Amino acid sequence: MDKCTFEMDVKDPMLYKLVNEVIKRIPEKYNDNFELFYIYDGADCKWNAMVLGNTIYLDTNRLKSYDTDVILGIISHEIAHVYHHHADDPEPRQHESLDDECQADKTAKEWGFVKEIEKLRKLLGETTMLE
Numbered sequence: 001m002d003k004c005t006f007e008m009d010v011k012d013p014m015l016y017k018l019v020n021e022v023i024k025r026i027p028e029k030y031n032d033n034f035e036l037f038y039i040y041d042g043a044d045c046k047w048n049a050m051v052l053g054n055t056i057y058l059d060t061n062r063l064k065s066y067d068t069d070v071i072l073g074i075i076s077h078e079i080a081h082v083y084h085h086h087a088d089d090p091e092p093r094q095h096e097s098l099d100d101e102c103q104a105d106k107t108a109k110e111w112g113f114v115k116e117i118e119k120l121r122k123l124l125g126e127t128t129m130l131e
């Protein structure tokens with residue numbers, strides 16, 4: 001089985017390491033359902049991160065204000081959005097659907113990021129604070 005297909009241009013060494021850790025921890029049985037996706041850092045988002053279609057933008061400065069678990073939670077949550085095609089419409093947007101947010105959290109937890117998601121929700125709140 002192939003590893004999930006992604007390309008990234010993450011320049012921050014710490015984020016680079018954490019993105020790889022998330023990818024590595026996604027159980028193999030999910031890989032076949034992934035389409036190619038992209039991850040970039042250095043974006044200046046209104047949020048910690050943003051998903052647009054199959055591309056994830058990470059706001060390096062914002063993310064680096066959190067501890068490792070929270071960052072892992074955010075990255076896994078964003079990848080779960082891509083996995084579920086939550087941001088396939090062409091406009092960048094804040095995820096308005098609470099269902100999407102819950103589904104992304106649930107999927108990230110299924111991948112094993114239970115502690116991380118719980119920690120970030122405790123810190124950032126239940127819904128749209130984190131996108």
Ligand SMILES: [Zn+2]
Nearest residue numbers: 095101130131
């Ligand atoms: Zn989200």
